[in-house]
Amino acid sequence: MALQDKYKELIDTAQSSGVTDLKINEQDGVLHIDGVAPSGAVKDQLWNIYGKIDPNFLTGDVVMNINVAGAVAGAKLKVVTDATNLNIRKGPGTDQPIAGKAAHNEVITLISKQSDQWWQVRTDGGVEGYAYAQYLQPVE
Template sequence: MALQDKYQQLIDTANTSGVSNLQVREQDGVLYIDGEAPSGAVKDKLWDVYGSIDPDFLSGDVVMNVNVATAVPGAKVKVVTEKSNLNIRKGPGTDQPIVGKAAHHEIITLVSKSNDQWWLVRTDDGEEGYAYAQYLAPVE
């Protein structure tokens, strides 16, 4: 039995649970499962499925490198500009008007990721808008 067949339930669970950047590969008799889980609960669910297939985790034929995404909606992010404040804009783009600012090293809330470049954020003062993602880092 191929390893992907043996662990198909685990792979399917990862797919249906929203694991992003999911990569499954078999190499030298070991199945590698890599990706980013949207929450700790999803990662726990994957380990539960793995445990139901190999109850004592003795097979040694799976390496699961699934980390929990730290920059998920509701998470805190830190402003990592060089020295200046970070502009918060009405829309995702430098052509959009500035509706607020977040101070250098301020911790703010990630509302959603519009795309890889622009994230919707909210300050503790309630200012909400789009900030350039390059200047935001997950708070762990």
């Protein structure tokens, strides 16, 4: 049985679940599945299907390299500070003046990623500026 037939359910689910940059390649008796899942839940679903087909992951005939898409422009982000408000600054850096604040657990919108550390955001109240990315988590 060809590996793509054995793992048909896994491949079909990857294709129908919105996995982007999906690459399926069979080489030297190993099926390689690469791509970017739209959410952690989709990635978990793929691993669960793999576990159903090969319950102990012992055959070693699949290498699955599925990453989860990060936050993209327009994505909703939750403020995950300990309990305090998150400062939204006029520029990327703690030396920049504060333009406004986002409350603990508030959901705001990503405009762009200035860097891995500073993301440009907008609150529902219309405050735009830069927030420290460590305190922002994509909402699924």
